[in-house]
Structure formats: structure tokens, C-alpha cells
Amino acid sequence: MPYVKVAIDVPVATLFDYCAPHVTAADIGCRVRVPFGRKRLLGVIMEVGATPSLDPAKVRPAGDVLRDAPPLPLALLELLSFCSAYYHHPIGEVVHASLPGWLRIERKAPASSRPVTLTSDGDVALDQALHRAPAMRSLLTRVRTFGLLSEQRIRELRPAERRLLRQAIGHGWLTPLDAGTVQAPSTVLPSADCTSSATAEKPDRRLNAEQQRAMQAIVADASTFHCWLLHGVTGSGKTEVYLEVMHRVLDNGKQVLFLVPEIGLTPQLEQRIRARFPKHALVTMHSNMASGQRASHWAQAHSGAARIVVGARSAIFAPMGNLGLIVVDEEHDSSFKQMDGIRYSARDLAVWRARQLNVPVILGSATPSLESYQAALAGRYRKLALPQRATSIPLPDVRMIGVNREGSRGGLGPSVIDAIRQRIERSEQVLVFINRRGYAPVLICGDCGWCSPCHRCSARLVLHKNRQRMACHHCGHEEIVPVACGECGNADLHPLGYGTQRVEATLRTALPAARIMRVDRDTTRGRNTWAEMRASITRHDVDILVGTQLLSKGHDFPNLSLVCVLNADQSLYSTDFRAAEPLFAQLTQVAGRAGRAQGRGAVLIQSEFPMHPLYRAVQAHDYDGFAQALLEERRQTDLPPFSHHAVLRAEALQMEHALAFLHQCVHATKGITGDVIVFDPIAAPMQRLKGRERAQLLVQSKSRPLLHAFLDQWLKKLTDVRANRVRWSLDVDPLAI
DNA sequence: AGCACGCCGACT
């Protein structure tokens, strides 16, 4: 008698056994209907075998296997299992999160108005279960008595009964009559815009010698797993290298998975890939896609009709059965790490998936993560460097502008304004980069020091002068601008610090003739707004761009020749040991916006600490020196990548509850062996968020296997720790602690 | 997560 192990979408860390006489190994990866408690749910068959890992008496029979969609590739199931084990997240949730919506739920016609009838399951349920569900019982009895429930009768149901009806259909007890089967999204072949419009373009773009060397190194060894770290300065033509390698892989009939940090921000890249491979269907994948499109793209990736998948981190779970290459562009970017739910790193999973499939993976960046850089130094990854720009344009000239603390703190100093004026007079564009939205980050009372706190978060409300609102950038809370101090009643409140709105206002006053555009989340909210804004920047309808990091990512504005960075120092105050890394990356990235197509660009960075080693390294375009210095520090302090972290996070309405829970968790570590350091529970960096108090507990080990062995044992014991009104989660390889 | 079971306070 064959048994199956099924992944079910419940927060329980196990697979569930069912007996299934008619199931064969070919059904692994198919969805199956199973009884679960008193419900019937859809699960995914993960294993087929002869023995259950449970008292056979408790094993119930599985229901139908749904073979309407081809099974998930076995290799994908392995990836999902690994993800579940490594990030210590329940397998069922991992599997179901990777499925598009139409496979997750029973596809049913909008049933509420259709006549319904009792199924055999419903018959059984009515006879054998439902002792304690009188309302459901009476509804089903009514259907049984009359044979069916007519549309007329359904319309007459009270709301509560309607809900019950929907539930009963969900459980499979009732079914709509005459339910026309809804088609799975048909496997669409390459759409017209992929096949016909683009002129077949030969790979005639010449790679320079370094690009050529990098490309050939990868291609020469493209039939086995290697992790290539492609370290190329901004403008060095990493994309060209990816494209050339992709070209060979696609010619061999394989699929390519291309991961990008945020797909919405880089439409140019997608278009470039499409244009280069007009004959190969390309689909995109990201989480906030319309469900129909998502389903269609998923099906195309699955069937192999789509040869290229370009997507954000969730695309690492794309069901590709014929993968020949994975590319992770901007691999250092933190958005590859999911910060809630299943806290996986798509970049790390990409390396795992490539190794599993024995195919190459390319991690590309101008500022690699220290983890990847160290792996390359240690020889686990193969490093390829592109130290020169592909074009003749030199790297921008980076200058530090010292400002004193009390002076134009965060604002624009006179020399910066002068520099901007000169560029505009030469008919060039300027980018003023300040990574903070709103007018001013604080509204402060001159008398008592009150500073517009958010009552739900450990943060201040940001003044948005245009809208006359105070807004919390963490929880979204908004209120009107107070006319007097909330503490002492003093009416003399003034804004402190600078955000994009205030910088824009300053510039409008200082340079009244300049055409200024502000680009941040507030001004790009509409559907096509940002695309239109980009177009008008390219048309040179704008002289000065004032914006946040939205502007730092992968856009080429050919007329842009000067970049001014305003409040970079902010990150230097951070307590996070990782803060320097993203700051360097961000400065390098925005600096790269200056002068990509014309003469030498300039970058001005305003700082109170112009001699800070980080800025010196940015000025010298010396990533290697910077990274090696940081690595030496990390080595001496035993921090990642020389050790490995996991963080247990807890949140509750009261800090004491969260901390008490974590202390109990510390207690539960007693008796677990392993070379692991368990730190004291502390309040989280953002202690209060959305009205909840947050605390965390860091676990560190020099050895990844030891850490995971420890976590396995620990988590088993944690189920006994009663988490009274405490929500908790484990974050493996956390980015911020 | 749901959902049932179970044990304690306010009501037909």
C-alpha cells in the first residue's frame, strides 16, 4: 500500500502522511485533495513511499490527485525542502507560497448564485461529523432534503448562512451545479511583441578585452556548477557579459533565470534583454503582479515556453525544468532577502539551486556583499573583475564638501549651489540625492524639546509641508500638523533637518530659473507616473532632480553630469555593524549616475566627516581596499562572514512580555550542545513599531552546520515555551540585527 | 492557521 507525504499550508513543520493506493512516483509534485481535521484541503505530494512515519491507524486516505497541471519539477521540490529546512520555516507554507494563486485554491466558478447540491463528501460529513456544527448541519440537511438549493433560495439566505455556504463549498461538501470548468490559463506561446517587432539583432556589440575574458571564462565552464562573482565598476558593462553568456546558454536550448532587486525600478533592463533575444520568450515575475498574468507567466516558465524569466526575489522559485544559468544582478542588494514570513535570501538560494542543477550562477555587482567577496577570496566563488568602464568615460570625480554640524546641516552649502548653477548653465542635468522623504524629519518645540513622536512607533512624525500632514514613515500613521507643542502648548514649533521637499524648496529659492523635479515615493505614486517622469528627464525637460534612492538604481540619464549627496552621514551613526556596507554601495551607485555618456561627471558629498575612511574609499573608487579593511575588522570581531547568525525576534504589546519570552527561550538552550553563543535578549533597534514592542535574541556560531544543528534542537524545545500574547519568528542569516 | 475541547463568569 503506497503512502504519500503531503505538504499542507499550515504552520506545522512536518509533512503529513496519507494512504493513496492509486498514486505512483509520477504524481510527486502534483496537488492532492486530503482530509485534514474536519476540513478538506489541497496539498502537494512531496514523497511517495511504502511506510508512513506515524501509527498507520491514524493515517487517513488521500482524495483525488489533481493532474490538470503538470507536476512541479522534482528539483524545485528539493529546493523548497531545502528552503524550509535552512530557514526553519514550515514546509507546507514554503511550498504553497511558491505556487501561483490558481493552483493554490480550488478553481471554482463564482458559485454563490449558482444552485448547489450535496456531494458524497457532504453526505459523509453530515452522517459522521458535524456533531458540533449545528448551523452547518442544518444547512446541509436542508440541501439533502430538497436535493439542491436553488438560486432563488441562495439569494434569500442570511449573510451568516451565505458564509456557511461558501465554507461548505470550500470543504467540498456542496458543489455548484453545472460548474463550467474554469480553464487553467492556457500555455501562451511567445506573444507577438516578443517575436515580431524587435529586429533580429546580432551580438555585434563588441566586448572589451576584460568583458571578453569574463564571458569566455564562464562560457568555457558553463556545463558545471560554478559561482562566478562578477565584480565590475559602475558602467563596466556587466550586463553585456550576462547577455553574451545567456546567448550561449539559450543556444544550447536551456532556460535562464535572471534575478534583479526590484523589477519595477528597472524596466530598461527587461527591455534590453527582450531586444537582445527577440526569438526567445521572456516572462517577468514579481510578487505584486496581477494574478492572471502571474499564472500565465508561471505556466510558461513551467512548460518551457518561456526561455527567460526575469524576476525579483520570489522568482527564485520559478518552476523551470530546464535551467542552464542563473544571474543575480546587484547581488549585494538587500531586497534579495525577504524580511517577513519566509525569511529567505534569493541570492543564497540561487547559489544553492545552481549547485543542485550543476549549472553556473553569476553574482554581479559593483560593490559585492562581503559574504560573496570573502567567498571569492577563499576560492569558493570564482571572481571576475571588470575594473574599467566599458566606455571611454572615466569614473566620476568625487569630492567631499565639509559642513559643520550647526551650519547647513543636511541642507545645501553655498559651494554646492554654485556647482549646481554652473552645470545648469552648461545645459547639463544635476541630481541632488537625499535619502529622506518629506519636508523635515522632525518638528521640534523650541521650549521643551518635544519632537513630534509617533505614538505607535519609536520614530518621529515627518513633516510633509505640501500636504500639511505629519506622517510616520514606519507605520503609515498620519495626522494634521500641530499648531502648538503637544507637551507644553508653545506655539513656536519649527522644522528641523531636511527632506526632499525642503531641499526642493531651497533650490527653488536659490535657483529660481531652474526646472526642478522631485522624485520620491510621494511623487511617483501613480501607475505610470514614474515612467513619464523618466521620459521627461531623458527629454531634458528637467534641470535638477531631487530624489531618494529611487534615483540611484540602474537608470542612465545621459545629460546628468553632477550628483550631490546630502545626508550620507546619517548611516555613520548607525549601531548596526553592517551599516557601512550599504552606505558604500549606495554612494557608489549614485556616483555612477554622474556622466555615463558625456564628459567626466562629478560627485559632491556633503559631510561633517570628510576624512572618514569610508568616504576616502568612495573617492578613490577603492572597493577592494574598503572591503578588505571591513573584512579584517569582521575577522577580528568574529562577525559575519566569519561567523553565522540567527535572530529570534519577538513582539508583544508590552516589552516585558517579549523579553520574558526570550529569556525563557534562552533558558531552553540549556542542555543543547554545540559551539554556539547565545546573547542576552535585548530590545530591537526599532523598539516600538505599529504599536508593538519588539525584542530580539542573537545566536552566533563559527560553524554553519553547528548553528543549524543547534537551531533544530532549540526550535523543538521552543514549542513548549508558552508564547503568551507574543508573536515570534526566527530569522536565519539576518541582514539587520 | 483553523478548529475543537475545556474550564470559568454573566445571562435566557
Add this chain to the structure above:
DNA sequence: GTCGGCGTGCTC
């Protein structure tokens, strides 16, 4: 006497 609160435990 029961209805209903949510603490605890289980789901193959």
C-alpha cells in the same frame, strides 16, 4: 441551569 470567553493542543 446554558452561552461564551479564550487558553491549550492537535491536525496525517
